[in-house]
Amino acid sequence: MSGKIITISRQFGSGGRSIGEMTAKKLGIKQYGREIIEQIAERSGFAEEYVSEQSESVKEGGLFGAFAASDFYENANRITIWTEQCRIIREIADQGPCVIVGRCADYVLKQDYDLLRVYIYADMDYRADRIVRVYGESNVKPEKRLKEKDKRRAAYYEIYTDQKFGEPENYDLCLNSGKLGLEECADIIVDVYQKMCSKK
Numbered sequence: 001m002s003g004k005i006i007t008i009s010r011q012f013g014s015g016g017r018s019i020g021e022m023t024a025k026k027l028g029i030k031q032y033g034r035e036i037i038e039q040i041a042e043r044s045g046f047a048e049e050y051v052s053e054q055s056e057s058v059k060e061g062g063l064f065g066a067f068a069a070s071d072f073y074e075n076a077n078r079i080t081i082w083t084e085q086c087r088i089i090r091e092i093a094d095q096g097p098c099v100i101v102g103r104c105a106d107y108v109l110k111q112d113y114d115l116l117r118v119y120i121y122a123d124m125d126y127r128a129d130r131i132v133r134v135y136g137e138s139n140v141k142p143e144k145r146l147k148e149k150d151k152r153r154a155a156y157y158e159i160y161t162d163q164k165f166g167e168p169e170n171y172d173l174c175l176n177s178g179k180l181g182l183e184e185c186a187d188i189i190v191d192v193y194q195k196m197c198s199k200k
Contacts, residue, residue, distance in 0.1 A: 013127030022186035122178030
């Protein structure tokens with residue numbers, strides 16, 4: 001174990017990635033998110049888009065839908081991607097303090113690393129407005145996009161971790177970005193992180 005790691009789980013559209021970037025900048029440490037996808041793609045030989053699709057969401061149908069016996073090769077690919085993801089996250093954590101956004105890092109590292117596990121959420125109206133501003137309009141209503149993404153992200157997390165996504169007991173700090181704002185969330189995480197580090 002080489003230093004406290006901040007893991008950030010987040011609802012789609014809540015600004016968790018931006019909060020992670022702000023937090024890392026304020027603390028002067030590295031932040032990882034998309035870089036993990038790039039490394040998985042490089043090591044596995046899969047396209048980045050495919051890795052991204054497989055590494056944080058699953059189709060509806062829960063465990064059976066994700067690992068249907070009729071889809072042997074797809075299942076093998078998922079296992080390969082998950083294995084590489086876990087390996088890369090541990091390698092990153094071994095390098096020292098950092099912020100890791102998504103990728104089930106809170107679960108992957110929970111046994112052997114000193115973590116501050118953060119969950120970022122917000123109400124539907126805030127997230128619907130934000131995804132239109134950040135990602136642009138779509139032929140699918142923002143509320144429907146959110147519900148579908150939430151369902152897939154939660155299913156993925158629960159399948160691979162056997163924990164419920166967004167359940168407070170799985171995190172050390174839960175923040176409503178819609179009420180607090182992204183900058184304030186980052187400031188709170190920094191403050192808690194520094195206080196926890198000073199107690200060691």
